[in-house]
Amino acid sequence: MNRNNLLTGIIYCLIPVLAWGGMFPVMQVALKTLDPFYFTTIRYIWAGLILLGMLIAFEGKNALRLEGKSWKLFFFGAAGFSGFGFLTFVGQKLSGPSGAINASVIMALMPLLTTCVKWAVHKRKPNLSTFISIFIALSGAMLVITNGDPSLIIQIKEHIGASLLIMLGAICWVIYTMGGSQLVGWSPLRYTALTTCFGSLVNILIVLTATVFGALTMPSAERIGSVWSELLYMILIAGVLAVFTWNVGNKMLKPENGMLFMNIVPVTTVTISALQGVEVGRLQLAGTFIVIIALVVSNLSQRRGKMQVNIQNDHS
Structure with a gap:
């Protein structure tokens, strides 16, 4: 991959994670009025039509x-837009006031989950x-969320059932992201x-x-x-724009690289809080800075590894 394609892939992965960083604060407001099942179903019906x-x-x-x-479209659509949408936001609602924090921290686990899924499916040890x-990167994300206060970590552990639901939702999104490489061409x-x-059809069936x-x-x-304003954000920004650019970016960088950007989600959440007047x-x-450095170091390491492989292939 040349430098221009690499930069383009990074931009395409940055757009959705920045949008998703604002997704959880938006949903924290919306879930007080509308249940996550109907909200998710309405959101993806409109996103699907667009x-x-x-x-x-x-x-x-x-x-x-x-x-x-x-069947592949059905499986990956159900995983991405039913599994992720329902499980994540039900878990966020069950988490109470700390729901946005809980969800954003668990989203930062996606790179680890991707590595584990690839290890299990392809028997390829990272x-x-x-x-x-x-x-x-995960340590940096946790530092952003907790600001060094261990009590916030304890709050997250208190909602273990809700956290497990969000974790399952995150696994569903990892599966969906990896599914893009299954449809060659x-x-x-x-x-x-x-x-x-396909995911919207599954949502409609479940909700009805x-x-x-x-x-x-x-x-x-x-x-x-x-909740029209929240729906608008979730349909156009966190839905159409974010999902499309996410799939483009992951096709260019590969899921194991693209998923590293999920560590920025909690960083974005804190940034939005600062803009709302919360002291950072x-x-x-x-x-x-730790999250950003970890992403850069990981990318450089992987590029160096691929370069060495290419050199070995050229000599053989």
């Missing part, structure tokens, strides 16, 4: 063909430098649009079934309208 329109406009109606990959980079837009539509059996109550139009401590700023 992405579908974009796909037809840019790639034509032929891009709607499933080419015998319907090198030591990758583990060290993930650990350093497909553009990121095609993968994003069709998986979003739960409503019929009394587990969920259909919200009124007035209640939905009261020196330790939090230090944690921000």
Whole structure:
């Protein structure tokens, strides 16, 4: 990968994680009014329709063909837009006031989860430098969230059930991200649009079934309208823009590299809090730099490793 492509891939991965950093504070407000199931379903119906329109406009109606990959689209769509959406935001709601903090910290575990999933699926043990980079980045993210106050870590542990739900949601997103490489020759837009539509269908089925059996109550139009600004952000910014650019960036950098950017999510959350008037401590700023340094060191290490492999191949 040349320098220009590398820079482009980094930008494409930065856009979504910055958007998702604001996602959890936005959802913290929205979940007080609307349950996570209906909110997620409404969000992805609109996002799916927009992405579908974009796909037809840019790639034509032929891009709607499933080419015998319907089961893959169903699986990855359900993982990304049902598993992640439902599990993560139910866990955030159950976490109470600390929900946004809880969720953003667990999102920073995605690089480690990606490494573990690849290790389990492909039997490919990661090198030591990758583990060290993930650990350093995660430590920086924790420092940003806690500002050196261990009591905040204890608060997170108190909501272990909710944290497990968010963790399962994070695993679902890792699976979805890795799924993009399974559809060889497909553009990121095609993968994003069709998986979003399949995920939306699964969401609708789950919500309707739960409503019929009394587990969920259909919200009124007035209640939905009261969170219109949150829905708008989640549909356009954290949905269409973020998911599309995320899939583009991960196709360019590969999921094991792209996932490292998830460590920036809690950093973004703290930045938004600062803009809202919350004081940001020196330790939090230090944690921000630690995350950035870990990402740079990891990327340089992986590039050096690939360069050595290429040199060995040239000599052989």
